[in-house]
Amino acid sequence: MATLLFVHDSPFEYPGVLSLSGYLQSKGHTVEVLVESCEGAALWDKAREIKPDWVGFSSIFSRHHQCYRLAREAREKLGVGTVFGGPYVSYFPQAIQHEEVDVIIRGEAEESLLLFLDSHDRGEDYVSLPSIVTKRNGQVLANPPHPLESNLDKYPIPNRSIYYKYSHIRNAYHKQFMSGRGCPYNCYFCFNQEFRKLYDIKGKELLRRHSPERMIEELAQCKSRWPVKRLVFNDDIFILDPAWLEVFLPRYKKEINVPFGCQARVEMVTDRIARLLGMGGCHHVMIGLESGNTRVRHQIMGKTFSNEQFLRAADLLHKYGVKVTAYNILGCPTETLDEALDTVRLNARAKVDYPWFGLYNPHPGTQTDAIARAHGYLDSNFTVEEQRRSVFGRSLLKQPQIREVERVHKFFYLGAKMPWFIPVIRRVVRYNLGPIYTLIFLITYFIRYVGESGASLWQAILFSARNLKHY
Ligand code: B12
Ligand code: SF4
Structure with missing residues (x-):
């Protein structure tokens, strides 16, 4: 099963990342979070130990530059692909033009991120999956969003230890x-x-x-x-x-x-x-x-x-x-x-x-x-x-x-x-x-x-x- 690592700079829990990680973990994928302001210089060494298949960024307007910076570092230090989600890229999918952004998943992403990681496991192409925005041969490809989930109770209780391992977030x-x-x-x-x-x-x-x-x-x-x-x-x-x-x-x-x-x-x-x-x-x-x-x-x-x-x-x-x-x-x-x-x-x-x-x-x-x-x-x-x-x-x-x-x-x-x-x-x-x-x-x-x-x-x-x- 795939390993997804979320990285962000701000020292607090992101409810969206919590929900995603709870759901993906319940489906057998491994999800980790590293918070730059808690890890300091050790960030990328820790990331290497996790051996992620993908690094994920939860983007918010006005913090987007931090996501781009961290994505550049992730690609350089880990050599893996980057997947962006969150409100910023959901409403500004043009962000895909950035060299350091490999894939965007727009909107609420529990289901579409699961489909994405599952397709990774099967070695299949993700290009036609719902909510995906990506680029191929200089062309931007964007798919309609996965329908919204009406039953939120379907999502398991998130495992907060992905954040509360850090004492000052805890x-x-x-x-x-x-x-x-x-x-x-x-x-x-x-x-x-x-x-x-x-x-x-x-x-x-x-x-x-x-x-x-x-x-x-x-x-x-x-x-x-x-x-x-x-x-x-x-x-x-x-x-x-x-x-x-x-x-x-x-x-x-x-x-x-x-x-x-x-x-x-x-x-x-x-x-x-x-x-x-x-x-x-x-x-x-x-x-x-x-x-x-x-x-x-x-x-x-x-x-x-x-x-x-x-x-x-x-x-x-x-x-x-x-x-x-x-x-x-x-x-x-x-x-x-x-x-x-x-x-x-x-x-x-x-x-x-x-x-x-x-x-x-x-x-x-x-x-x-x-x-x-x-x-x-x-x-x-x-x-x-x-x-x-x-x-x-x-x-x-x-x-x-x-x-x-x-x-x-x-x-x-x-x-x-x-x-x-x-x-x-x-x-x-x-x-x-x-x-x-x-x-x-x-x-x-x-x-x-x-x-x-x-x-x-x-x-x-x-x-x-x-x-x-x-x-
Ligand atoms: C909780 C919250 C906070 C919290 C936590 C922030 C966080 N990053 O989660 C706090 C109080 C700290 C906060 C601060 C800020 N916030 Co705020 N916040 C919210 C709020 C009220 C709820 C967010 C939430 O948890 N929703 C529920 C979850 C399930 O939805 P979600 O976060 O969107 O996540 C889903 C998808 O976006 C996606 N997704 C999320 N991350 C990722 C990552 C990947 C890789 C993928 C594939 C998908 C994915 O999947 C998730 C599950 O379905 C929203 C308003 C709203 N209703 O969404 C504003 C909102 C997100 N905040 C906003 C802003 C602007 C800020 C600040 C910049 C405010 C400021 N000026 O200081 C700061 C930024 C802090 C930071 N570094 O993140 C804006 C973002 C606008 C935009 N277009 O980007 C929003 C939308 C409010 C608004 N009315 O405009 N915020
Ligand atoms: S649309 Fe809803 S969440 Fe947005 S400012 Fe108005 S009342 Fe608040």
């Missing part, structure tokens, strides 16, 4: 879980539009979930083997199905009883849901507010709830002892300085506990990106490949007041926690104070992280030191 404050896949919304800036296009799906077939029993089993198994202080459900909208929560959360409280975080959509936070979450031991709910300005949120980001709905959702969660994390994006196409400050103000009014704040990163192919291009705020020849910037540094858009908005971003936490400071921020951001902005951002982001994660000061310092290079 001991990290959050452990990541997915109870379901898919989102029914269509926000203008989000990858979900591209996901739907890939599968040509309009309805609810996109939404799939593990049964409550299977999810409890996975959590219990993890808790019995490793330290679990907090966990996060990374489903796009964890609260999508109140009936599922009614069954799952009481069992979770009884059998798992670990504080957790989850993602929610404002319109779906009702009194019943907030109560259930509070009773289940939910520590914080992450809500994508994006912008506190109605024009920007509705017309540029495609999220059509009102400010009042957001305030009500935050109140309900607070009423049941659940903290609120709001995801905010500053510097969206056409956003002015005052509109950016509206976002700070709304976080303050809602008493958001952990405001998260990034700068808008254009994703070519999305509606928000098209708005930026239509206004001439983004170079027309800008492609997703060039994107190297993190969401914390500078904006790529060339639009009025963008420098001031970038500086509001650095003061975001202070404004959201001390609204009386917002008029001062409005004045200060006219001046270029150089690294002072960065320093304020780093300190306040650190404070935010400690609060939300519950990490000890020492752990938070270690975590920040490891992740500073992503700034």
